[in-house]
Amino acid sequence: MSTLVDGPLRQPRSTPVTGTPLLELHDVDVEIPLPHGRLHAVRGVSLTAYAGQALGLVGESGSGKSLTLRAAMDLLPSPAVITGGSVVVAGTDVTGMRPAQRREHISSAMAMIFQDALTALNPTMRIGDQVAEVPRQRLGMSRSAARARALDLLVQVGIRDPEQRYRAFPHELSGGMRQRVCIAIALSAEPGLILADEPTTALDVTIQKQVLDVLGRLRRDDGVGLVLVTHDLAVVSSTCSELDVMYGGRVVEEGLTEVLLSAPRHPYTAALLRSVPDPDAPVHRLLTIPGAPPDLLQPIEGCAFAPRCPAVVDRCRTERPPLASLGGPHASACWRAHEPERWPGAVGEAALEGVLR
Amino acid sequence: MSGTSPSTGSGSVSIGSGSVSTASGSVGEEVLAVEGLVQHFRGRGSAWGRLRGRPPKVVKAVDGVDLVLHRGETLGLVGESGCGKSTLSRCAAGLYTPTAGVVRYARQPLHGAPDRAQRRLVQMVFQDPYSSLNPRMTVGQTLSEILTYHRLVPRAQVRARVGELIDLVGLPTRAADQLPRSFSGGQRQRIGIARALALEPQVLIADEPVSALDVSVQATIINLLLDLKETLGLSMLFVSHNMAVVRQISDRIAVMHDGVVVEEGDTSEVFEHPHDDYTRLLLASVPRIGGAPAPATAGAATERGLR
């Protein structure tokens, strides 16, 4: 295994992980009370993000990835609530804080950007004023200083003619420009970490690349960390150095992106990887995952993926596998994580690919 | 006309008897073609606009496109949002009457909307699995309505044929009695495919059929389309913004940008040796697992230079 990690890394494997982590989730549960029961959307998720690091949070719809991010930012959509665990931001547990104080603390350490930049911007406020708002209102800058800061930020996210754009309204900008403005707003509070929820899903690939480049540059040059929630493994692969794969409200595998994507140790990761079409090489058939995701209204016994898992054994159905370390940062919540060579079919192949390469 | 485009290699007749190998470029006669197709839309709010005495804004969605789809092939139509690919596919499906140009089904030009027989030749699969099914009709009703109206099977056999169609797309027969809302996105997309197949078409036009689906579900639909194409001998116009998906499914691709086709050719040829600048940009922008930089591009180079 070690050869894998020592191989030439395409990403500088994040700035050396130093100091206290900016964001820690410990066993966080999120539930949504519904007329027919409580939807247990996030089930004991723990993760850690450092400044300067790019962490990917990947899963399909209903995996709980977005709610995890919202929970971290204390922006859960009503009626979802955190029902367990703790959120630690910049070394302080915010779970017990008063709402206003928590808001203050969280937003000074982290900022968030959303999938749909058009709806995330106030339609009746000039974009410059929206960028200048935090410097002016929260950082106590003078009007002119805040304006200068906003212009700076617009330049930093790659907006040309900032003076002119400053007075534009959101609807007058293109989709990519709007997302850049959102990033500028996120940066305006000088956060150590940006939480991004599918920030490029609504964008065309050419624009997506530009926006991801901006986020990448911010991380490299200014050490702004990134937690990127996405369904797109390819986006994570080109952006993030660490990766958490979520399924059924839990993290099922975590580790360095490269390791995870070349030698996955959870059958779900392996299957997901095999179902993604490769733009560079056509295959005759893509691997599919039979069955459907678990019903999160019900308690889940054993491993949530067991009903769909090609490598399932009896134990999987009764006993939930813990997220156990496989050495280093790599961990997998699978009873058979140690024997990928014995997984059947294409899932096994995917897991072994990296080892054999 | 695109048939004359040098890169298609459509001249070579190389159909081995019986064997239909995908991606090998086996090409038959023309089944669907558009020639000099132009579709302009007038801007909205025309009533107010007219009162204000302003000429309505014209959107040139498709601005002169020639394309030919041959029997047994899958033509991928790729491009980014607003490039006109969706409009083009709707023109080809006979849903829009083009501003100018000709649409031909089986070498016969359409005059206005397709007639009943022409409708049977070309069918369409839509993008949104949630809005593409009438929420108030069961799957069985949706399918039997078409079978009955087109008198495809004797009335007594409609029910049986509905069952066959549902089976064909890999759904259990009991699906016939359920409303669309009881299905997941992937299952709905199968129903949409069954609806298109009910008319036993020769050509399937699929407009972004997998872009609203999760990756693993997306794979099942792609596999289904590939299988159906082989078993039923369909020709397919596959419209997508997703380069990776198009690569899997198409024999030939056409790249659209700003209402025109900027490049057209065999899929592997275009992917490996793109000629047009826009195609290159598009390919370079596609994120890849493994993060391997795309075939050397200007963007990647400058980025490396910055480091």
Place this chain on the structure above:
Amino acid sequence: MRHLAYVGRRLVSTIPVLLGISVIVFFMIHLVPGDPARTLLGVRATDEAVAALHAKFGLDRPIWEQYLSFLGRLLHGDLGRSILYDTDVSSLLALRLPATLWLLVAATVMALLISIPLAVLAATHRDKLADQVVRAVPLVGLGMPTFWVGIMLVLLLALKVHAFPVSGFGKTPAQHLSSIILPGLTIALALTPILIRSLRTSMIGVLDSDYVVTARAKGLSHRRVITAHTLRNAAVSSITVLGVNIAYLVGSTLVVERVFALPGMGTMMLDAIFNRDFPVVQGVTLVFALMVVAVNLLTDLAHAALDPRIELA
């Protein structure tokens, strides 16, 4: 000035509507079975008078010629002569217009004063007790006949408490004001259920929007989030709601003036109806329609001023 040009264009765009209004008002009389001249003059009119009117208005001419001459007279401010009072309809209207306008303004102001705070309260305390209570208001209130509310208000406030005059309009502005309060409140109460419902919905729409989430994510104070990011956007959607309902409000002045014996256009119209004074009915109908057109125009302009997405160019 883009704004000025927009106002100009918007003014021009009301011309077809104004023409349409004149058509409807003109043809109203032709709905009546029988001879329009007799309708205009009333059943007691002499044959000579009828013949004279035929000659004067050219009722024997083709209908479109009649319409054109009607339109021509309209443009000169000539709305015909009242049969009952034997005066110009336009001068009668001028006498009655102020009371109705007072009433409209008072009702609008009161309706806003009642419904905005309640709607904001409900929207910011969604599904809490306050919200449940406020949401019950439209359910009960929608079915209240305006005139009945007026009578009940008289019963409760004016007669028991002797707080306000029960009828009439007074002579001085101060008297106008005090006599307008009860009728204004009546209309406001009729409008409130509709306003509360729409305002609450649009307010919730804004509070649920991503940009409010963004504002919260920025760490802005609750107050700042509401004032800078919520109110203007809620106003944008509410102003349209208000505009639509002011047309409804204009209509209800008619009955309320009757209840409170206010000498406005509504009472004049009803008097005219019972005396079959057709020119006055036509004239009042026309002015009411003009008021609606004016209100719609104002709403559109306010909307454009508030919302940058409205194309001014």
Place this chain on the structure above:
Amino acid sequence: MTAPAVPVGPVEPLQPLQPSRLPWLRGRGGEGVLRLNPTLVIGLSLLVVIVLAGVLAPVLSPWDPVAQDLTASLQPPGNGHLLGTDQLGRDVFTRLLYAARVDLRVGALAVLFPFIIGTTLGLLAGWFGGWFDLVLMRVVDMVVAFPSFVLIIALVFALGQGTASIYIAITLVGWVAYARIVRGEVLVAKEQEYALAARASGLPTWRILLRHLLPNVLLQAFVFAMSDVVLSILAIVTLGYLGLGVPPPTPDWGSMISEGQNFVFTKWYLTAVPGLAVVVTGLALALVADGVVQRSGRR
């Protein structure tokens, strides 16, 4: 192409048929069963009570609603007169019940005509567009320029007093709202992919309109009709109050309020109770409308 004699069969393991992935969209009752919610139940029961009160009026009350007895005028409640008598000695409670008949029937019918006409015109205008749409919408602009109540009164006046005039006046004014709502819904629905798919299947236009569009656009019109019945009852009651409504001596809540107003200082209930009857009817219909909206999951 011929249909394959043998279906190619499932191309991969079947996904189990699962209910909607979004559990809150799932109905509690079975498919196709009318699912009820508290709002709808309360509204419907209230409405049924009111309708029954009107229908069973002869059973519920021994008095004649129109027979005058001037010797017994303005009696206080009691003596077999639940709500006393009016100035002409008629039993008020009886008149209240019979008025429910009149006002509900006229109110509902006065909505039915505009509903049918407006929906049809809106459907056609939205689907076909073109000059028909243009002309129709200009007519709509003209009608909405009038305060609807002013126009109704003017029309009733022009047409002469009577129930028929009320129907015609309300129809001439009311169709506009339905035409607007349905046209708007059709403009959206016809670009929905299910409508495109129906066209792509080569189905005839009438079938697409009736089978695919109408059922999906009707809900909004129906919900509006629910509150429109309230508005139309209010209009009729108001006409009655002004003396332009259902001709006397037929009882109607509006004329009852008007008659009672003369004695509002001494016999307040003569005015208050008929008004309350209108309020309760309005509440019932508003609850039904809300319930239907909740049930359909639209807001």
